[in-house]
Amino acid sequence: MPDTAMGAGFDPMRSRLLELEKLQIAPGFQGHEKAIGLAKASLRQSPLNPRALRMLAFADAQTEKIDLAEAKLMMADRLSRRDGATQLWLADRRGRQGRIGDSLRHIDVLLRTNPEATAPLLERLASALTLPEARLAIRPMMVADTPWIERFFSIAVERPQSVAPLGELVASLQVAPTVDRLEGSYASLVYRLSGEQQYDLMRRVYVKLPAVRIDDLYDVSLRSAADPKGYRPVIWDFGSRSDRGAAIVGAGEAEFFAMTDVRGVAASKAVFLESEGQALRFRKKDGTAGEGAAAFWRVTCVLGRAAKSSVQSRNLLEVPNGTILSLPFPAGCSAAQVEMVVDGAMRRDPTRVVLSDLGLVR
Known part of the structure; x- marks a missing residue:
């Protein structure tokens, strides 16, 4: 063989x-x-x-x-x-x-x-x-x-x-x-x-x-926008549209904007809350009111017994520059979607608001 x-x-x-x-x-x-x-x-x-x-x-x-x-x-x-x-x-x-x-x-x-x-x-x-x-x-x-x-x-x-x-x-x-x-x-x-x-x-x-x-899950600061190391919506989403969005303009500062006759979400982020009674804190740095324009935070609870409930801030364009404000999260909320909504209305120039010192406080 x-x-x-x-x-x-x-x-x-x-x-x-x-x-x-x-x-x-x-x-x-x-x-x-x-x-x-x-x-x-x-x-x-x-x-x-x-x-x-x-x-x-x-x-x-x-x-x-x-x-x-x-x-x-x-x-x-x-x-x-x-x-x-x-x-x-x-x-x-x-x-x-x-x-x-x-x-x-x-x-x-x-x-x-x-x-x-x-x-x-x-x-x-x-x-x-x-x-x-x-x-x-x-x-x-x-x-x-x-x-x-x-x-x-x-x-x-x-x-x-x-x-x-x-x-x-x-x-x-x-x-x-x-x-x-x-x-x-x-x-x-x-x-x-x-x-x-x-x-x-x-x-x-x-x-x-x-x-x-991992800290980005529990943080709303602008760090994840300035130095992105992760994935949306856990890190800040500043969008990719030319008619509305956001951009980092300085250390810990971001500009949120919308063009004339455009209204929508300029930036968003998901955040998980480690305890009850937390609030979104921020400083209004710049932005002027007029001609029906508006810019405000909208917080929608997505997890917990308060799921689907939402709160929103006042029109930040009407707040004096330099003011520190806070917006409490709904009671019973374990996680939320934080959105900056900008309405360009009929202004001749783009509507913009500059915020800094974003964070969570109890």
Whole structure:
């Protein structure tokens, strides 16, 4: 047997097997007897041949001998983890058996060895996140050297359904993977959780993200606008529109503005309150009233027994420059969305107000 000089796994019938296996996986294949004969002949030549075992298993499956097929495919899996069809069959089988963790581990192997076939599998992983046992199985895979992690996050965070299952997965990690190209997905996850009013989950996610300042969760100062190290809305969002927005104009000072006939939110930030009785404190530095223009704080409670209640300040353009003011948060509020609303009215020039010394007081 000169073939054995090439090793026990050498397969001189490889080309014939490759040709037939492509036909075998197609719907309506009728040549199972030929496939069985060729696979058995291949195993006599090279007993450690996972491809031949898989062909025999698929023939068993075709005749409803599922247990025999499974046994052969488990043997093929032990011989080689690089056969995509074997991994996919076993993943589907484990899923049907309710063994979600085992199913996802086979998908992990398939994603690592067949990167060209990732999109449907990553969709499957993202869908599985709704199951607690799936999140438990996927959690060990959420490390920086997992080759498919960036594509997985991209798909999971863009799903039209809630991102809460992905949030629960990230919140369960000791720390989220430090991968530069995941920053966009992290930003989308945090922003979407706030949009879904999942503020408590957003906080649990945020503390696991790399390169963020945890203190920003409990701070309304302008530090996160001047030196952003995190994700909106935990850090200040000064917007990206040209007709309204905000900008840092000095140490601890920001200008909030709106153009003529424009009204809307110029800046916003989420903040979590560590105790009852806190208030937003600030100093009005500059800004003049006139022609119906206005600028005021609007605070909306998003977590706690006061959720959905809101308060707003007086028109800050009518307050003398240099005045220090405060706006109490609603009683029973655990987290709030703080917004600066500016109304440009019909003024000829842009409406602007400059504030400084933003902070929380009791």
